[in-house]
Amino acid sequence: MNLIAGLQDFIRSIRDRDAACPTWAEVVFCYPGFHILTIFHPLAHFLWAHKLRALARFWMYVGRWITGIEIHPAAKIGKNVFIDHGTGVVIGATATIGDECTIYHGVTLGGTGHGPQCGKRHPDIGTHVMIGAGAQILGPISVGDNAAIGANSVVTRDVPPGATVVGIPARITGQKDKDTEVYYGLPVGDAADDDRVSVRVMAEKWKGSGI
Numbered sequence: 001m002n003l004i005a006g007l008q009d010f011i012r013s014i015r016d017r018d019a020a021c022p023t024w025a026e027v028v029f030c031y032p033g034f035h036i037l038t039i040f041h042p043l044a045h046f047l048w049a050h051k052l053r054a055l056a057r058f059w060m061y062v063g064r065w066i067t068g069i070e071i072h073p074a075a076k077i078g079k080n081v082f083i084d085h086g087t088g089v090v091i092g093a094t095a096t097i098g099d100e101c102t103i104y105h106g107v108t109l110g111g112t113g114h115g116p117q118c119g120k121r122h123p124d125i126g127t128h129v130m131i132g133a134g135a136q137i138l139g140p141i142s143v144g145d146n147a148a149i150g151a152n153s154v155v156t157r158d159v160p161p162g163a164t165v166v167g168i169p170a171r172i173t174g175q176k177d178k179d180t181e182v183y184y185g186l187p188v189g190d191a192a193d194d195d196r197v198s199v200r201v202m203a204e205k206w207k208g209s210g211i
Contacts, residue, residue, distance in 0.1 A: 006079070007038065013080040017102055032067035033083030033103075039063070041071050048073035075109075078127065085133075094120050098127035098145070106134040126161065 011027045014034065021027060027034050040063030047056035056073035064070045068087040071077070075091045078099035083089055085105040091097070095109040111121030120140040125131070129143055132151035137143065144161030153170040164174040 010034070010038070010080050013100065014082050017082050018084060032069060032086040036063050036067045036069045036071060036083065036086070037077065037081060040067070041073070041075075041077060044071075044073035045075075045077075075122075092122035094140070095122035095125070097125045098129065100127055101125055101129045101131070103131045104133040104135075104151070107131050108136045108138070110136060110138045112139040123155075 011024050011034075014027050014031065015021050015024070021031075040060060044056040044060045044063070047053070047059065053073070060071060060073050069083060069089045071089075071091040072093040072095075074093040076096040077091075078097055078101070080099055081097050081101045081103065083103045088106040089103060090108045090110065092109055092111045094111065097103075097109075109123050109125070111118075113121050123137045123139065123141050123143060125137070125143045126145035126147065128146045129148070131137070131149045132153065134152040135149045135155065136153070137149065137155040139156055141156065141158050143149065143155070143159040144163065146162045147159045148164040149155060149159070149170065150164070150166030150173075152168070153166050154168045155165060155170040157169075159165055159170075160172070162175045163172045165172050
């Protein structure tokens with residue numbers, strides 16, 4: 001696939017996943033997630049791979065300033081990854097993201113450990129994964145293909161393919177596949193009620209403690 005065809009396919013995939021995007025021009029001129037993955041990260045990743053690391057970091061610094069999205073130049077990102085809205089997204093150095101993933105604002109693909117001696121420190125995300133707003137996926141874990149991560153979830157363990165996980169810490173609440181992808185919320189069912197009960201219990205404990 002040549003460059004033009006690749007960009008056209010990327011734009012199509014974004015429009016397929018965003019009901020608020022009626023034209024290709026809006027993607028090209030108004031979508032920071034498109035800009036960071038077409039203008040900034042590809043060049044920075046190339047510079048990083050060729051040991052021009054100061055230039056790579058500077059170019060991504062410019063990209064972060066313009067888009068509000070922070071991606072380490074060394075991160076490996078597949079095709080047609082859609083970062084929707086984008087503000088506050090952080091993707092670490094040893095993270096990998098498969099094709100056709102959807103990532104919402106405030107997501108962190110963060111590392112555990114410190115320094116180069118730690119090796120792999122960030123998550124591996126499969127294909128067709130949806131990561132809800134504010135989710136934190138931490139450490140050298142794997143998120144399987146077609147999984148869905150609920151908004152504001154904290155994930156520190158492997159997620160099986162097709163699983164839907166929500167909560168802090170994240171737990172499995174259902175299964176999905178490529179044909180049942182969800183982009184604008186998750187069918188969490190009773191999990192939301194469980195979370196509300198937990199919050200009420202904690203509130204009662206705090207009230208009784210006099211804090």
